[in-house]
Amino acid sequence: MKKRERNKGATKSQGRKIKLLTLFDGQFWTRGNVLAAVTLFIVSFVLYLPALDYDYILDDKIVISENNFTKEGISGIWDILSRESFEGYLGEQQDLVEGGRYRPLSIVTFALEVEFFGLNPTVHHIGNGLLYGLTMVLIFRLMFLLVPLKNRIKAKWYIGVPFLTALLFAVHPIHTEVVANIKGRDEIMAFLGALAALYFSFRYVDKKSLSHLVWVFAFLFLGLMSKENAITFLAVIPAALYFFTDRPIRYILPVFLVSLLAVALYLIIRTSVIGYFLSSGQEITDLMNNPFIEMNGPQKAATIMFTLGKYVQLLFNPHPLSHDYYPYAIAIQEWVNPWVLISLAVYLLMAVVALIGLRKRSFYSFWIIYFFATLSIVSNIFFPVGTFMNERFIYISSLAYCAILTYFFMKDLPDNMLSGRGWVKPVSIVVMAIHIIGFAIYTQYRIPAWSSxxxxxxxAVIANPNSARANLFYGTAMFNKYRDATDQDEKNRYLNKADHYIGRALEVHPSYNQALQMRAGIAAERYRNHSDLDRLLMEFKEVLVVNPRIQFVREYMEYLNQRAWARDKLTDFYYDLSYNYLLPAGFVNEAAFYLQYGLEVGREDARINYAIGMVMEQVGRMEESAFYLQRAFELDPTIFQ
Structure with a gap:
């Protein structure tokens, strides 16, 4: 009887597609499959146990430790749901990145954890590990729907495509950013919600139960509320139903419409919260949030093509890894670069393979379409994402790599390409084992990078030495070490390292405001240690020539004025900076500001009075201009010569 039911599930055409009757007959959770699921869950969780001891890092402060809404616990949940996602940290909506951010659901889970456990990073890390393990179980279950029937039934669970695909995904080093960084929970939850929606889509087309449609809507909506990347499953879900069921369009259409409804509801809520659909209309001019701003059209296209190739490379060879791909970790590319052309060729080849296999409903065709769809939203092709690329961006897409590689070695190669050769299967198992063990070892090597x-x-500065942001952050970390150190030699060593990396950041991005502030801070520390005023003023001038609005420098110069020491040097500094640099560059107000400082220490200096007179003339304050010019002439009759 059972044999007859399994045969009933096979299609009459081609013998390779399946009906879902055999998948939902109540017999899936056999002892072997339960053991496989438990193994995947445990491996996924245990792999990231080292991260349990790690503190908050990077954007964790934005969503947890310095987010005023999250720290309120349950009472802050409504604010989290009704405000832009950065507002709890910044205090107001500032639209710092294109499109804004509305990803409240993961932040809600952090607020719940804070309510019951306080600000405890270990609890958050445990949450990430549990959700990651649950994702592997769901991938394992879904892969029984996304591979040919005979491969699922005949293979032992531990060498079957579903188990090995999920295991390879679990240990892939490129996922360390998502799991070890607490903030990465938005990626985990978005993928988990989208996968659950896909699962219930299969359930619906099998039984046509309306309750399954409700679950499709609910899980996809929850995924979207975690992160908008789940929107790509609007394409993935109908594609999966087309490729892996024999159901006609009338079965698939309700699933698509319900998915579309979930997307529409999310977009309506998102738009009402942040105030616009995709763009606020405000141009993003900060290089750190708009990395293509210094490029022309062809350069931007070539650079995007290069990063798409970089994603593929990191799937096969995830080394070196970095959390930072800000300018210019990826250099400005031209179309003459061979790697850009190779990347283009790889993607064109994948597109051809997908198109050829479309009508035959090829396994490879589906997963290439899946890869393209899920990568599209973070590719910078359709809209900017605020950076060139990020390893967490390919978290969802990487499942395609794991599925294709596993299927090729464990099914296609031994059963189709080299069938009948007894050595092929053992070799394939060895190749997969080496792959999985190697990835697991490298993941263990990579996880400690997230410890501090x-x-x-x-x-990051080793992997991407040309990233201005990575150099700034490492220089800042060294500066903090300098402040904490007690031994003077150690302090000097840390300060020198901080100076080096901040200088490197400014070489890459000369107008980088945060780096300029850090350089001024380092200069002030050196002055405090060595009292070298000439060096301090020289470095301050180099900073102010680029950005004369650095608040720290203004405050420090006020402090120097109050000391009433070395008035001549300060007067020379204010005059030279304002008259020879700021005024010609059009920084009239800033020149006036520092000339007023100059007046405090050099009221009797003809040059200061003359420069102020010229500034007053430029801003149309003619009476004041005449006063200061007359004063300058009285102090030095040769001043106009």
Whole structure:
């Protein structure tokens, strides 16, 4: 009887597609499958146990430790749901990145954890590990729907495509950013919600139960509320139903419409909360939030093509890894670069394979479409994402790599390409074992990079030495070490390292405001240690020539004025900075500000009075201009010569 039911599930055409009757007959959770699911859950969780001891890092402060809504616990949940996601940290909506951010659900889970456990990073890490393990179980279950029937039934669970695909995904080193960084929970929850929606889509087309449609809507909506990347499953779900069921369009259409309804509801809520659909209309001019701003059209296209190739490379060879791909970790590319052309060729080849297999409903065709769809939203092709790329961006897409690689070695190669050769299967198992063990070892090697800002940014400047942001953050970490150190030689060593990396950040991005502030801070520390005023003023001038609005420098110069020491040097500094640099560059107000400082220490200096007179003339305050010019002439009759 059971044999007859399994045969009933096979399609009459081609013998390779399946009806879902055999998948939902109540016999899935056999002893072997339960053991496989438990193994995947445990491996996924245990793999990231080292992260349990790690503190908050990077954007964790934005969503947890310095987010005023999250710290309120349950009472802050409504604010989390009704405000832009950065507002709890910044205090107001500032639209710092294109499109804004509305990803409240993961932040709600943090607020719940804070309510019951306080600000405890270990609890948050445990939450990430549990959700990651649950994701592996769901991937394992879904892969029984997304591979040919005979491969599922005949293979032992531990060498079957579903188990090995999920295991390879679990140990892939490129996922360390998502799991070890607490903030990465938005990626985990978005994927978990989207996968659950896909699962219940299969359930619906099998039984046509309306309750399954409700679950499709609910889980996809929850995924979207975690992160908007789940929107790509609007394409993935109908594609999966087309490729892996024999159901006609009339079965698939309700699933698509319900998914579309979930997306529409999310977009309506998102738009009402942040105030606009995709763009606030405000141009993002900060290089750190708009990395393509200094490029022309062809350069932007070539750079995007290069990063798409970089994603593929990191799937096969995840080394070196970095959390930072800000300018210019990826250099400005041209179309003459061979790697850009190779990347283009790889993607064109994948597109051809997908198109050829579309009508035959090829396994490879589906997963290439899945890869393209899920990568599209973070590709910078359709809208900017605020950076060139990020390893967490390919978290969802990487399942395609794991599925294709596992299927090729464990099914296609031994059963189709080299069928009948007894050595192929053992070799394939060995190849997969080496792959999985190698990835697991590298993941263990990579996880400690997330233990502290120093460790993380140290690895980043090694992997991407041309990232202005990575150099800034590592320089800042060294500066903090300098402040904490007690031994003077150790302090000097840390301060020198901070100076080096901040200088490197400014080489990459000369107008980088945060780096300029850090350089001024380092200069002030050197002055405090060595009292070298000439060096301090020289470095302050180099900072102010680029950005004369650095608040720290203004406050420090006020402090120097109050000391009433070395008036001549300060007067020379104010005159030279304002008259020879700021005024010609059009910084009239800033020149006036520092000339007023100059007036405090050099009221009897003809040059200061003359420069103020010229500034007053430029801003149309003619009476004041005449006063200061007359004063300058009285102090030095040759001043106009």
């Amino acid at each position: 800002p120093e460790a993380l940014n140290s690895s």
